[in-house]
Structures are given as structure tokens and as C-alpha cells.
Amino acid sequence: MSNYKAAVIGLGKIGLTYDLDPKRERPSSHVLAYEFNPAIKLVAATDKIKEQELTLHKLAPEVKFYQSVSELLQNNEIDVISICTPPSHHLSAIQQVLQNSAAKIIFCEKPLVGSLEEVTKLKQLLQDTGCHLIPNLSRRWNSGMKRVKDTISSGQYGELQKIHVRYTRGIFNTGAHLFDLLHWWVGKIDRVRILNRIETSADSDNDPSFSFIFKIGDAVTGFAEAFNDSQYYLVEIDLYFSKGKISFRNSGDDVLYYRVGEHHLFSGFKSLLLDRHENKLLAESNLANAVDNIVKVLEGTESPMCTMDDSIYPLYVAQSLLQSYNNDSSEERVGRYE
DSSP, rough: OEEEEEEEOSSSTTTTTGGGGTTSSSSOOOHHHHOOOEEEEEEEEEOOOOTTTHHHHHHTOOOOEESSHHHHHHHHHOSEEESOOOOHHHHHHHHHHHOOOOEEEEEEEESSSSSHHHHHHHHHHHTTTEEEEEEEEEGGGGGGHHHHHHHHTTTTOOOEEEEEEEEOSIIIIIIHHHHHHHHHHHHOOEEEEEHHHHOOGGGTOOEEEEEEEETTTTTTTEEEEOOOOOOOEEEEEEEETEEEEEEGGGGGGOOOOOOOOOOSTTOOOEEEHHHHHHHHGGGHHHHHHHHHHHHHHHHHHHSSOOOOOHHHHHHHHHHHHHHHHTSSOOEEEETTTT
């Protein structure tokens, strides 16, 4: 039986239409993530494009459609509201929700806001409201990604020494996930320095892609290389430890764990030997897991798996990369511009 009511603002890809893609596991949108959860009833959704009503009703025929956020909030009592609009509209949407509803949770796509200048305004809006703002850094809800974190924390593969990253589609888009995963797994990036800029489809969203070097503390060095996604889409991470390696492949659908052992060709040398290969990790719906967590937050039995501060941190990394680019590839300290 549904105990809580939900609404979705923005019926684009992550809000709705990803679930029209037959290659994607369901649910891959906020609409179906709520529709599939028995503890939540999706009662309303809004989009400026009227034609999205027909698409919505293909997947969720009983959900009321509105063309304005204000109309949706005036006509419904909502416990959870998803914000799936472009980042430049997030702050105004959050403000509308806080001022015109009693929502207990705002579940917002990343990045939470469009710029660091909006971070202070966001914190002021949320002050003393009692409303949880939960960002969708989606891999935080994936059990395979949690196993990576637990394996690193166990020390099974020794000390982390180097990180190699390969990615497409922007320091704000893909970067939000990459910077958050590294933060969650091994710690914050402290310093960055741009090497060059690479053209990708994210340029049309004013989201540049850079190849760059970075440091985590004094012992860990990293290299991130940007690729043009007109050739292929790519998100990969290699974590090199003193006693092994962990490889994140296919956007996290595959994770390979390696240990150090005897080299099979050369006497007296060591090699990396495959311990295990976990695949089809994204067959587990991150959004479904996120909504499960949201229900437990509403019930008071769990804390949010992802916080506002988690989502703001990648913005500081992105800002430092932009500063390095604008300052002729200078080394920049992350957080300097807080």
C-alpha cells in the first residue's frame, strides 16, 4: 500500500524517457522508480512541453500532468519531489518547492546547482526547513560500487598509489560522478592541473572536457584523459595499489579485481592476476535503490546515502579545473575558491 506521495519536475531523459529505451534496465527514470515502489504513489508530474503528457501516460497513465510547477504544488500534497530539469533551473525549482509545499525530501539530479555562486543561496534556502535535499549521484546506491569501497577500506590490495581515468562528456556531467566516486572511495582531490581541452557533445551544454593531472594527498597521483564521444562513449577508472588493482569498466557495469602474483612469463618478476570479475552491475537499478533509501529516510529508519555536501564537492573540482584552464594550465588547489 502506498504511504507517501511523490511528484516529478521535468520529464526529459532521466525524468521519464530513459525508460523508453529498450536497452536500459527498468526503472531508469524517476517516473518509473516511483511507479515501481509499493510504498510511494506518484501523483503528479510537470514539464513545459505539453507533448510530454502523452509520453508520461504511456508509462504512468494515472499520474496528473501539469505544465507549471506552481500549478502542480497548488493542487497536490507531496512528500517527495524529484527535480529533473537542467542544472541552471535547479535553484529556482528548489525555491518554489520549499516556499509552496511541505515536501519532506527533494530528490535532485546532479549537479545540484549550476554554479558555485548558487551554493550559498542553496544553503540559505534549506536552513531550518527540515527538508532533506538528496542529490542523485546514482552510483552511491549501487551495491557493486559499495563493494569497491569496502574492498579498498579493507586494505586487501595494500596502499593506493596511482589513479588513471578515461572519460567523455564534461567535467560537470560525467565529472560529477567521477569526482564523487573517487571522493567516496579514496578521498578528495586536492590539486589539479589542465593538460588540454577535448571536444565532446557536452560542449553544447557549456560543459568542457579536459585531460588533466591531479593529486589526492601527498602519496596518490592521478591522470584523467578526455575522449571525444563522437567516436565512442567512455567512462573507465583504474586504481593501482601496492598489492593489486581495481578496474572500473563500461561506466561501472563491470569491475575487475587483480592481485599481485608470480609473472607467468618472466622469472623474478610479479604480475597482476585476475581475482574476480563482477559484471552486469548496472542491471541493478540505482534509481530503484535510491527510492528505497528515500522511503526509509521518510520512515526514519535510514539516513540519506548521498548528501548535499557530497554533490557540492564535485563543483569545487570542476571550478578548479576551469581556473587552471583559464590560468594557462596552472596547478590549482581544490577548494581555493570556496
